[in-house]
Amino acid sequence: MHERLLADFEQRKPAALARAVSIVENHRHGFEALLGALHSRLGHSRRIGITGPPGAGKSTLTSRLVALYRSRGLTVAVVAVDPTSPFTGGALLGDRIRMEEVALDPGVFIRSMATRGSLGGLASSTREVADVIDAFGFDRIVIETVGVGQSELDISRTADSSVVVLVPESGDSIQTLKAGLMEIADIFVINKADRPGSDRLRNEIELMLGLRMGATFKNIPAHHGVDLKRLANPAKLARDAALGSEAEHWTPAVLATSAVKNEGIEPVAEAIDRHFAYLEQTGALRERRWRRLRQRVIEVVEHRVRKRLWGDSTTNAWLDEQLASLDSGTLTPFVAADELLRRSGDLLTRMDS
């Protein structure tokens, strides 16, 4: 076990944080024990998701927010899962230098997530890395993702507050923007708002919000409590995220910024604070965090099942032996699956050390 690391971590040594994050991100030996040891320290950080199409200026907005939070004495971590972000090394030199200045500040922690390989597990790893940072005691965690697919939306859903950044040019294509991107937004930021088309974009967002609020009032029962049993169903979970009990009370803010010129950043920070206060007062914060914890258990269970089944040589050898029968048609995948599960019972139910 990582006892020395944990001791250094408790003394808030930056190197211990970096190492713990690496162990967890790469699922190195002992990462579960490490996360388990840190688990009781969770809950201090406010998690802010920043999502939007490529080129919307998410990274610039993030760096402005970081500077603003620092000026207020708050510590900030940035977790970037955006391949076009300077945090992940994908952008112009100027941006990168600007970030490196911030990076010299011990009150700032920056980590980019490797997006190589499948996106499937990225939402789960991002959540785990954010947990480590939370346990370390950072005041704010900004999770920056480029909003193009389901996985990125999943990542953004792990935040307490989600900011969706658009630019006037997005107006033309707002219809084709993934509906999910619109649904997760607690706050809309129209960046580069001095460009033509800014007003039109605002109108389109507000029109869409009007439709969404209308749908919410129609479909949501009167009581506010999330029925946790319903959350087991992923489709319902997604719908809850869109039409959750919070949504009928919180009207997403629509704010204009010019992140490059450092204009309009303060109102964004204020809207995030207001949203967090709203979450706290209505009990929605606890609901979101409980939902996250529930989702964490589900992820761990499914990961365990996959690892135990497909990492087991006996199971694989048995499956290989069935391929000829599957091919000739005498065995169906359904019968094979049932038999595989029957044979693998001990694997699935054993305790991990």
Added chain:
Amino acid sequence: MHERLLADFEQRKPAALARAVSIVENHRHGFEALLGALHSRLGHSRRIGITGPPGAGKSTLTSRLVALYRSRGLTVAVVAVDPTSPFTGGALLGDRIRMEEVALDPGVFIRSMATRGSLGGLASSTREVADVIDAFGFDRIVIETVGVGQSELDISRTADSSVVVLVPESGDSIQTLKAGLMEIADIFVINKADRPGSDRLRNEIELMLGLRMGATFKNIPAHHGVDLKRLANPAKLARDAALGSEAEHWTPAVLATSAVKNEGIEPVAEAIDRHFAYLEQTGALRERRWRRLRQRVIEVVEHRVRKRLWGDSTTNAWLDEQLASLDSGTLTPFVAADELLRRSGDLLTRMDS
């Protein structure tokens, strides 16, 4: 059970095919029994994947290929999972009318897959629908997907031969094209090849192919047999798809077409035939199909596990009871996951009726 349906299906009644596809696509009651009953009939159809960015002309190319195959007396099914495709109702009226002409032909079957909801299960549903069509005895199945994300690549990987369609305009952005799109291609089609930039695109593709071949020679062991045990690992599976034993022998064709003008379609059909002949001769066809069967069993197992665990009210109630302890930090998600699996052993290993 669907006995009457199966009898009609065996008599090749078109209505039975349409109904069987709907039952399977929507996972209606008895769909597994139906797929199980059809399983021994699999293996006649050649499955052709057509993938590419929006606007590349995939649907026009597909309709030209359909017409060509029909002129040769072959039956053809189209499974469209592309929201921009006229097959799925997303395109111009002119295109749709052209497709409706084809649709009157009983030797053609067209089905669009609903893309509403998560893409997660779409690769698996597409494969199941293709299985039904295969069992019905169609000569060719064209699976058309818009190539933007991991799920679409997964869909395309279920085909025997994958055609990637690009347009000269793609040249500017070929670097940003998902690497996976380049890796799955058995055949590249440069559509709208009379437009400027066509030669440049061809050069870029061939340069990329050169790099890919180089990598293949370096990384692939000399023997040709796929080690089926390695396929259990999804990451390795993906790498095998990219650097599979076939890849070192098959040099992807790069062909120019103007699908709108019906030019260059025959060479595409020929390249597909050549690729299929190559797959048959080298044994790679059997490997691909066994890999597909293996993947089917894995999907069914994981689907069963998810349904049994998260569809069970006792498991959900137990999980809900742990949320307070998880929140206070006295219980970690890992301990909860282990305990949940221990308690759910019977659920996981029981046989489905």
